Amino acid sequence: MTIRLLAGGLAIAVAAVLARGIYQIIPMGEPLSRSEIVGELNGPALASYSRVAIQRFGERQLLTGQLLVTGKDVDGLAQAPVLDTQVPALKERLQRQRMQLAQAGAITALAHGYDDLALAMLQTGRSTTDARNLIYGGRGTGVFELLGSISGDTGVTLIGAPDGQPLYLVTSTLRTPAEGDQPAAWDSLRSDDLGVTWTYDPDVTLGVPQQHTAFLTRDLAIALERHDDGVRLLHSCDGARRWAATRLKEQVWPDSAAFERKFAERAERDRSTYGEEQLGYGWSLYPLDDRRAVGWSWRTRVRPQGQEDPEVIETRRFEVQFQEGASPAFRITPDVPRVPAQDPQALLTRDQRVFETEGGAIFELDKVDMAWLERSTSPDVRGARSRIGQAWFGRNAWVIRTYAHHLFGGSESTKTYFYTRDQGRTWVPFQLSHEQERGLLGLDQTGDGLLSLVERGGKTIIQRYPLD
Incomplete structure (x- = not known):
């Protein structure tokens, strides 16, 4: 009788643990299913792997991303200036950089006994790719026009004065110093009309x-x-x-x-x-x-x-x-x-406004007192403490992507999205599909909805998902 009681108790305990573990890995919140098309890129579609960034300077919105060029993209790229011609010997220098990186990686691989990997790295370094960085611009009408494109493997960065004039496009090729005492920097182009035209600036020192x-x-x-x-x-x-x-x-x-x-x-x-x-x-x-x-x-x-x-x-x-x-x-x-x-x-x-996160806490910089104020903390995810992986802060809403360890998670963490409309006093969980997450740009200009890029019929469109 005692053995039966013990076995029954053990079975109940195991069932409770299993139920708890299954409960913890069930996604929280409802999918963001309601959406509207608020924009379109009037040019080649961006690659699905591309790291896309959107920046705003007043009414001007600038969007950057990458594309691995194929034959079907040639006509679309011809709509805007090819900025490669602005940077001296860009193609040759890019190839030289690829080879130098491949050689460094191959030396490391050989040192650890990975001969085949070293050979593959060298072969990759010798190959040529046509990865292009695209710059799109819009003025709130929903249509983003292609402003230009430039070759580069690791993307570009936009850095500007408070009003975006001037605006600098920092590329991924190391500048050849005009003088021996100049520090290292990336090649940069300058625009004085918010990205409509670009001019190579050999003297500006930005980047590395x-x-x-x-x-x-x-x-x-x-x-x-x-x-x-x-x-x-x-x-x-x-x-x-x-x-x-x-x-x-x-x-x-x-x-x-x-x-x-x-x-x-x-x-x-x-x-x-x-x-x-x-x-x-x-x-x-x-x-x-x-x-x-x-x-x-x-x-x-x-x-x-x-x-x-x-x-x-x-x-x-x-x-x-x-x-x-x-x-x-x-x-x-x-x-x-x-x-x-x-x-x-x-x-x-x-x-x-300036925000930072640490662990599960959200801080805002008080620029008057020059102190960090803790505004909120990320909510628990099915009973487990969460940490913030990424956050977006708008005028009317905040969005966070959190991670939490669970019973059956092992070394993996459960990913959950939340939004708040009252600066972190209450949080609402929601779900994003793989497609929505892959194209996620962040909050719209008002902070009331999430923006995501989606490819439809060879075009890249911008969908807005209201947070309600």
């Missing part, structure tokens, strides 16, 4: 190895740069042609030498307990107005991989005032509350 580049005015630009002597703050007063550099560590962490010496001594004493410890620094930078920027730096303790996440020892804020003809003025505030890391892919303009 800059991070968080932003224009405070038409002429004043800022960026961070990882350099051999540490992270530097760059600023330019002539429209990103010549940059002045300031070593940030000396400004923000003037006590770094003494601290690092003590840290090394303590790490040596604790090696047997914690293993090899290292000291790290993180950095962020945000535009405030036409003369000021603010950033944060955090000092972390990093322990061997797999033990635990880096521990933040201290966070400091640095405010920067720029003035032409003089070095930037710094104001440092030590021991401020911990801050979220900056999204490395974000392209910020001076006047926009």
